[in-house]
Amino acid sequence: MLKINKLKKIKSNFPIIVGEKIISKKICNYLIDEISKSKNFDDMIMGGRSRINKGSKNFNKYISSSKISKKLFATFNTESFYKKIDNKFKTEFKANTWESLFKPKKFNQKKYTLKRKVNSKELKRLLGKNYKNPNLNLDIDFSVSKGGYRLRPHRDDINRIYNFLIYLTDIPKKNGGSLTLYKKKANKNLRKSFRRFPKNNELDKLMEFTPKQGSVIFFKSTPNSYHGVTRFKEKNCPKRFFIYGSYAFDKPVIWKYKNFEYHPYIVATKKRMLTSFHDSNYLLKSGNHAN
């Protein structure tokens, strides 16, 4: 179903592999058709993205009535596929790369990251303090975005190891909606911390990917894996159909780069929001020195 061998690494400051025509046109069109037929979406976020999320009743209903989506989900939701991806990264990025301090113990097909609205105090309680012995699961959603959808530069949630995107429609460049990768400006002092939502002036644009039918991107969800989506304009253009997912731990990831450890800290807020929307910073563990 996916031509994983065609994925190649690109030059970036965090590990990322991309490829075109990883999924055939035919399969993409089937997937678009299935998402289009879905009458129910779980939520709408970021100004116009409708999602069907793993874990919802709606998702189970969607999967049971969507043959190709079911097949794709079944492929991704296995330990063997995770290992394939993990090994691909291991061979492409040998030395001096970002790694999780703890290796996952088991892959749990039924689990998914809870989507609950909590404040930061409640979130901290949920996460606990012991980040050892994580288990792994797949999170995935089938999405369609209309005009207005955009994502400011950010890094994904702290429990994620790999993120992936599958683009099902060709979007002309003038319509926006492209995935943009950013690099944190080189300033030695700044390497001690990686905020989840850096200011625009802290970032340099690295590159932009215009969604192309059948193209796939996997990237490690490292503390510096900053990305965003430019505003999507729907004029004379199909809707932006895509599949988004990640391999995630059931607890926060401590990231290691060379001998430096980065630990996540939740930013305090009284506001109740989805666990995955909370702000957090990765800070260099004291005792380590960045230079």
Ligand SMILES: [Fe+2]
């Ligand atoms: Fe993201």
